[in-house]
Amino acid sequence: MPTFSPRPVTFHAPRLLWSALPPDAQGWTCHTASFAAMGTACAFHIHGHETGDIQDAAMAALDEVSRIELRYSRFRSDSDLSAINRVASLGGSVELDEETAGLIECAALCHRASGGLFDITAAALRHGASLDRIGFGRLTWDKPRLTFQAGMSIDFGGLAKEYAVDRAVEMLRFQGVRHGLVDLGGDMAVVGPHPDGTPWKIGIRDPQDTRRPMAELTLGGGAVATSGNYERFATVAGERLSHIVDPATGRSPSGLMSVSVVADRCLAAGCLSTIGMLKGLDGTRWLAELGVSHLWQDENGRIGGTLGLG
CATH class of the missing domain: 3.10.520.10 (ApbE-like domains)
Incomplete structure (x- = not known):
């Protein structure tokens, strides 16, 4: 049975395009790092005093977004999600790492809360799958093992990008950022308010x-x-x-x-x-x-x- 765990990967992070507003009276400068990821326009807005520290923090957050995209993109044949779906198509079983299992747990919670409407197997319908291969209830989830019926697949749309926003915020805070905003295609989270508290x-x-x-x-x-x-x-x-x-x-x-x-x-x-x-x-x-x-x-x-x- 295949096991999927976080693995060392080599990837090319998107290029950051920088802009900045003039410093305020206290010397705070709001820097904006724009980039493309997960099929959409993205940006980090970061207040700080030292340009080098801001750039280092942005690169750390960008690397985390890129890592999550590499793991869970349905458009990349080398993603972990694509590897899982190759097993799924054959009706196989996979043992998931803690991060991926956490997303499956979230998907299961949403499936219950929505009365079955939120379903990570449903995206396959956009690619011509038949309804008899759709349904979270057709999966067997015995954490950390996920078992599929043949012909199925899963997709983390509605989960992966939002998870990446949260992880980028955590990374910026870890790097010492206290005032900032993460924006991945309109899904946003606040690192902290503007330096004046607004x-x-x-x-x-x-x-x-x-x-x-x-x-x-x-x-x-x-x-x-x-x-x-x-x-x-x-x-x-x-x-x-x-x-x-x-x-x-x-x-x-x-x-x-x-x-x-x-x-x-x-x-x-x-x-x-x-x-x-x-x-x-x-x-x-x-x-x-x-x-x-x-x-x-x-x-x-x-x-x-x-x-x-x-």
């Missing part, structure tokens, strides 16, 4: 006009994640499917175009926003009953929730 201002993209925000929120701590059906698509049997797929029907959920959630960690925010999208219009009530800070826009352009509307 929160970060964050725009939530309007799904009907992505050039402008539909709302603005302030975030002094925690994280925000957004799920939507308006950017990434695949065409299967003539039908356009977003990257969020209902495992029961094989179709993209209807009702909502975008859901944003604020939580202590980006992984939690991303799980909640994805479940909200999958539930459609019922997701607005579900998020409200949970009492989480959230924002949504439906397919008719109506906006609701508790974020950025006051």
Whole structure:
């Protein structure tokens, strides 16, 4: 039985493009390191006094993001996820390392909380898989062993990028950064507020006009994640499917175009926003009953929730 563990890897981290604002009265400079990772535009915004320290911290965080992408990208044939899926396609069994097992545990929790809608096997529908090869319940999860039925696969969409945000924040803090923001394609987490204590201002993209925000929120701590059906698509049997797929029907959920959630960690925010999208219009009530800070826009352009509307 194959065993998948963290392994030494060689990878080329994306190039960082640097910009900076003029120093404030206390000598703090906000540096922005822009880069591409996980198929999207990303940035670290870091306040500091010493440029060299800021750059070292950003590179350490970037290396962590790149490591997670290498492990869990479905687009790389050399990723650990691709290796797991090669075993899955044959109906095999794998023993997972602690990090990967943690993501499976998170996926299992989300599957239960969503009534089966959040399903890491469902992404295969975007690539022509049949419904009889879909369903988290078809997996046998006996930590740390994961066993598949033949023809199945898994995908960590809705988990890996948000997990990478949290890990980047942890890495920046470990490097001594106290004031900063991590942004991986609109999924964000705060390292700490601006040096004067003011929160970060964050725009939530309007799904009907992505050039402008539909709302603005302030975030002094925690994280925000957004799920939507308006950017990434695949065409299967003539039908356009977003990257969020209902495992029961094989179709993209209807009702909502975008859901944003604020939580202590980006992984939690991303799980909640994805479940909200999958539930459609019922997701607005579900998020409200949970009492989480959230924002949504439906397919008719109506906006609701508790974020950025006051």
